[in-house]
Amino acid sequence: MKKLLLLGDEALAQGAIDAGMSGVFAYPGTPSTEITEYIQVNEDAIKRDIHRTWASNEKTAVEAAVGMSYAGKRTMCCMKHVGLNVAADAFMNSAFVGANGGNLIAVADDPSMHSSQNEQDSRFYAKFAMIPCLEPSSQQEAYDMAFYGLDYSERVKLPIMVRLTTRLSHSRAGVIRKEMLAENEIKLPEDPDQFMLLPSYSRAKYKKLIKLQDELIKTSEESPFNSYEAGEDKSLGIIACGLAYNYVKEVFDGGKSPYPILKICQYPLPKNMIHKIMNECDRILVVEEGQPIVEEMLKGYMPNDKIRGRLDGSFSRDGEINPNKVMAALGMANTTGEAIPENVVGRPPALCVGCPHIDSFNVLNDVLEEHGKGHVFSDIGCYTLGYLPPYNAIDTVLDMGASITMAKGAADAGLFPAVAVIGDGTFGHSGLTGLADCIYDETNVVVVILDNATTGMTGGQNYCIEGRLEDICIGLGVEKEHIRVVTPLKKNHEENVKVFREEFDYEGVSVIIPRRECIQTLAQKHRTAKVTK
Amino acid sequence: MKKDIILAGVGGQGILTIATIIGTAAVEEGLNLKQAEVHGMSQRGGDVQSHLRLSDQPIFSDLVPEGKCDVILSIEPMESLRYLPYLAKDGILITNSTPFINITNYPEAEMLEKMLANVKNHIVINADEIAKGIGSARAMNIVMLGAAVKHLGLPMENFENAVKTVFGRKGEAVVESNIKALHAGRENAENNAK
The missing domain is CATH 3.40.50.970 (Thiamin diphosphate (ThDP)-binding fold, Pyr/PP domains)
Incomplete structure (x- = not known):
């Protein structure tokens, strides 16, 4: 085929x-x-x-x-x-x-x-x-x-x-x-x-x-994905897991390793294969992407010099493996070329030009000026970039949905104002139950649901509660007059500041929904429309 | 035959299109290929790169090892320099000279020129200007691909076919302007090298 x-x-x-x-x-x-x-x-x-x-x-x-x-x-x-x-x-x-x-x-x-x-x-x-x-x-x-x-x-x-x-x-x-x-x-x-x-x-x-x-x-012993490759030099055996296997093969000419290699792509670990390489070789280098799970299992709790990997510093404790890290762990010469010139500066990801979140953050920053920093609990999505300059608009991120519940906990501690900033997609993922908690406790929070009608950060997917945000908030028990929908545009700035202020002043659960479509999905729609015409 | 290529640029500049075209051209030649892309957060105006490996032998790593890259092909001048640790001693850096400035501390033009001149083998062309010159500003990335053709170890014909395959869906006019861009890039790079 x-x-x-x-x-x-x-x-x-x-x-x-x-x-x-x-x-x-x-x-x-x-x-x-x-x-x-x-x-x-x-x-x-x-x-x-x-x-x-x-x-x-x-x-x-x-x-x-x-x-x-x-x-x-x-x-x-x-x-x-x-x-x-x-x-x-x-x-x-x-x-x-x-x-x-x-x-x-x-x-x-x-x-x-x-x-x-x-x-x-x-x-x-x-x-x-x-x-x-x-x-x-x-x-x-x-x-x-x-x-x-x-x-x-x-x-x-x-x-x-x-x-x-x-x-x-x-x-x-x-x-x-x-x-x-x-x-x-x-x-x-x-x-x-x-x-x-x-x-x-x-x-x-x-x-x-x-x-x-x-x-x-x-x-696992019989798996087509686990294999033992013989090698002449038994001073070292290499246990290579998943993708790390490629990096090990890469560093040897034509993939021919002088050392035995045990390729592990199926778990639980094939015990006999592990015993074989452990018995045959003087030292063992474990190369695995992620945390040192295999290394830790083999090393055990007592001092053990035989097993090398992330725990003894042969590899960094965190971060991805790559061919150069494998070369270093094997004591091979470093192939790295010229250093990056010092005037080459970082280019961190940023909100797109024209992104609706920018207008929402500008409003939020204006309203919060009188209260100072430290009041905005946010969430996972494009808007997490609102932490970075020039916005510096949010203060925390924990996990999907935590904006609302962290704001609630802080409000329960007496912090005022306590503001949650969450995207519409993330709200659908795990924001609803947190909002229900706020309603139940009549917590004094302002929940800002940034509605760009998509799951933006991952490239614009649909999500389950699309188009039903207000109904859901009402259903959960938010008072109708404290669900405020605004259009995040520069020209609406003053008007939106006023809406935010009003809801900050309300003692109870407020939901503000700045609603404007993600410019990326909007552009995508225009492109598709063009092609189908 | 073995070519290790790093494609560089800023999110949205079209490096994945270049990768797809080179990939299609390589498959036509019956070569093995691995191409690592960047998806997700880094796409939002951040630096993006793609490791593209072609070979008539099996390819193991999805990533090009540092110091083994044959060609850095970049759509943005400062971004081309970010991958210098990957460039082999006799490798070549090919980049667009038009900067994409979305940060406040972007290096001065003179400094940038000096840094590029310091790279042993390099071709620097103004792909934005060339693309505008032939009436298709959007094909700037394909101009850059054209500039690299000579160093990618595949016949020009393969790239033309690949452009047809990749852009075919968008109509004859788009295919035409991209093939024009491919040639314009190649010619400019040759003149630049003289």
């Missing part, structure tokens, strides 16, 4: 479509967004009418995927690493109920935090939940793992994690497709108790999951 040039994200998506997946459930988040976006426009996916619209958040996505798996169909849910925190309850319990139709949980980690608020390694979650984890080292493996993973999930009756990292997610290479499989028919679980987690049932399921671990290890 013809080679397709696909991003790692797209390769996984194409693989899942070809392996007979009936539905993808996801919330956008860099670097995972392109998995679902690919499926949304894929011809075969459209022809089969695979479920492919966005979910409210990662928790609802995982739950829906478990539901589809319950019905016997193959499914995948996708999220970025921090999204798995949101979905953690559903995720952990999904290991207990297991899978009926194949269930892939694709999580894209962002080491070096290119577009994230933290760095965390999802392999810990797979270990925590005691489920297998696949970690592709190439786009082709990402494709193949969709087939393997969905099949494995059905055989072992467990959800399977696929862990990607930014560089693979957003790197393109040739992928060879396989024959497309038919979708599963609807078929309920053979065991009617399978998806029931009453404590008495859960106890049995936990024992079963524990007992299954040996079988999972055995499958």
Whole structure:
């Protein structure tokens, strides 16, 4: 079959479509967004009418995927690493109920935090939940793992994690497709108790999951994705996980390493393979993207000089791995070219020219002048850039939805004014429950929902509560006269300042909705309109 | 055959289009390819780069190692210098001379010129002016691609075909102006090198 040039994200998506997946459930988040976006426009996916619209958040996505798996169909849910925190309850319990139709949980980690608020390694979650984890080292493996993973999930009756990292997610290479499989028919679980987690049932399921671990290890030993490459020089053995395998191969001419290499792309760790390289080699260098999970497991608690990696400084403790870091860890000569000239300055990301958020921040800054700094709790989205000059308009960011609840906590402590600044998409993701808390407590907060009619930072996706913000706020109990919609434009500045002031003065829950479409999605619409004309 | 290329610019300048065209041209030649892109936050007016690796042998790393890059191709002059640690000793830096200034501490023109002149092998052309000159200001990125053609190890014909493939959807006129831009860039780079 013809080679397709696909991003790692797209390769996984194409693989899942070809392996007979009936539905993808996801919330956008860099670097995972392109998995679902690919499926949304894929011809075969459209022809089969695979479920492919966005979910409210990662928790609802995982739950829906478990539901589809319950019905016997193959499914995948996708999220970025921090999204798995949101979905953690559903995720952990999904290991207990297991899978009926194949269930892939694709999580894209962002080491070096290119577009994230933290760095965390999802392999810990797979270990925590005691489920297998696949970690592709190439786009082709990402494709193949969709087939393997969905099949494995059905055989072992467990959800399977696929862990990607930014560089693979957003790197393109040739992928060879396989024959497309038919979708599963609807078929309920053979065991009617399978998806029931009453404590008495859960106890049995936990024992079963524990007992299954040996079988999972055995499958890892036989996995096509784990391999042992012999090497003459046994003074060192290299354990290379996922994408890091490529960086190791890169530093040797023609990929030929003098040292044995154990490539790990499927977990739990293949115990015998690990024993083999540990016994054969004097020292072991663990090369892994993310946190030193494998290194820590091998090193143990007692002093152990044999294992090298991130913990002994062979690699930096944080940040992405790259070929030059591998060279340094192996004591090879540094190939780095000329230094960056000192007059080359940083160019931090910024709000687009004409962005509606700019006008909202200008209004907010004017109103807050009399109160001083430290009153604005914000959230995850383009508007997080409002922290940077020239706006300096917000003070905190924690996680999706935390603007409202942090403002509430600060207001409960007596801080006045307490302002939350959250985007419409993020509000839909996890702002509603926080606002309900404020209503329940009659907290004195001003919640500013920046409505640009899209999920902007990830490239303009739809979201579930689009067009219904006021109704939802009223439904949650916000008083109608304290839901104020304004148009964030320079010419409306004075008028908008007045509205903000009025709501600051109101003792209770106010919601202000500055509403103007994202200029990026607007421009996109104009372009598409032009082409279709 | 092996070419390691770093494409540089500011978000929105069209480096991913260049990457797609080179990629299409390389696939026509039957080469292996890996291309790492930047998505997400850095796209918003920040610096963006793409690592593009072509080879008739298997390619392992998605990233070009530092000191191994054959060609830095940049749409913005200061951005071209940001990737100097990647440039091989005999590698070449090819950049547009028109600055994109969205920061307050952008280096003075004279300083920028001096920094570029210090790079052993370099081609600097004013792609914005050339593109305007041929009546298609938006094809500035393709002018830059044209300037690099000689150093990418693929026949011109492949690039022309790739431009047709990539822009075909937008109509004949767009294809024409981009092919014109490709040639204008190549000619200017050759004159510049003389």
